[in-house]
Amino acid sequence: MKECYLGIDIGSISTKGVIIDENNNIITSSYIWTEGNPVNAVKKLINILKKDLSSEYIIKGIGTTGSARKLIGLMLKANIVKNEITAHAVGTLTFYKDARTILEIGGQDSKIILLKNGIITNYAMNTLCAAGTGSFLSSQAKRLGIEVKDFGKYALKSKNPVKIAARCTVFAESDLVHKAQIGYKKEDIIAGLCKSVVLNYLNNVGKGKKIEGPVIFQGGVSKNEGVVKYFKEILNQDIIVDPNSHLMGAIGIAVLARKNKNGNTYSLKVDDIKFDTKPSECNLCSNNCELLRIYRNGTLVDSWGSKCGRY
């Protein structure tokens, strides 16, 4: 029997999963849409991963990361639940030991992580505003009537990217509509959008950070060739995009699950887990906390949102 470890990264837009072996080699991986329902997405994901896993492997660790990490961590009884910054840094360092800068643009978060000698020295994450992240690109792709995965190809065709306001996506959107209505070509608009994402990123999270090579670009948006091209152009540096760049968070958390293994063995039978969440409002005091109670197979396993710790 060989040991293996499962890492799941549940983002706002997509859910990523990998299974790695003892030496951090990827045995199988998958990437599906979350569609606003992390529990179902994870069930679907695990069923896909299971198909490619030969019976000689046993799972000795499960890690979850991403914005739904706590919920899914409870559902799978994960042995480690960690934030995505740490997971991304660990994942990247597994493959690029000398990485200095990680650029990451995901569905609703964007971050920059600076490393030195394998230790995070600084990082920044977008604050309140989700401008210039993947969800903006995908909603604009829908508006322009093209698939988000073809976005990059269109952008590369353009010779004259149009200028689009980079600061705020609400402004960017109206800019885009106007440019489209007065007759600019689709590929020029798309290229302009990709450029504005880069500028927005560098002015927002990248502000005041010294970007040194090797620079690694990851997250869902790194699959967009247009954005990669403009990062290279504007930073005047080579940008490394790993073929598994979209999976780095999942790989990182799988590595962490391996390091934190506790001897337990996990099964991947998820279809018969009944997992429910019940929202309610507690009216016992003036805080009126919004409670979320989590039931696993009908028994209460946790509840969140209480300020006083009563639940």
Next chain:
Amino acid sequence: MDKIGIPRGLFYYYYGDIWKYFFENLKISYIVSPNTNKEIMEKALKASGDEMCLSLKTYLGHVEYLKDKCQYILIPRISNYKKNNQTCTNFWAVYDIVKNQTDTKLLHYNIDLEKRKTLKKGLYKIAKQLGKEKHQIRKAYKNAIIRYKKQRKKEISINLNKLKSDKTKILIVSHPYNTYDSLIGKDIIKYLIKNDVEVIYCDKFSSKITNKLGETLAKELYFKYSKDNIGSIVYCKDKIDGIIFISSFPCAPDSLVNELVTRKIKIPNINLIIDDNSSFTGLETRLESFLDMLGGLDND
């Protein structure tokens, strides 16, 4: 019905204790609004304009809460503490805003040290308005100040002792009305304490020291409270592991000062901007990863 209502926001976190002691000494009944809760927040959003900062919005919510529970609401105006020590415009304007919005009578005094309007004169004026004799007021004021100074000294020494701790030490740089507000900063502080962090507060240093030190980071700055806050960074820069900036959206002085300071200091830091979104998930990600970074990542 109590005589005086004190809204738990802005000024309260600077002068609340002195007010309480002063009114207690004068045997005037008062009511302090409760910690910011959902009810107050809902009132706040109704009473406030869209461009106001979250701290001012909550303050107006507290005023709304007190509106029919007291005879007077105490709202001072704080303009400056001598030259180059001004306050944020909210501290100037809130009296006028409330005066135009509510029918409840207001108790009011100005602090404007450039024109020699001090706290002492202000409190004397209020007490006189409430029909107290001068000798009573003098005694009450003196006792209140003595009690306040004693308490403040104790708080400062606790804060200074924390700098000697062996735990991870994080300095919170934020205005006290954000740090201690149950909607804005309290969850963050709670999270840090739960994760075994020694939390050091930037407002619990002697302002005489920090105000001067603040000038070494930003010479031209003229916001008194910002100067005090960043002075604490200079004061304990070799003794802390990290800094967390907390500001309420869209605070103008903070957006300027925090940006300026993060470029000049070499201590790990994050900047958290809080608005009235009630979910803690996003903040937790940022805090957790910040603590991970301070702990150093072990890697093979």
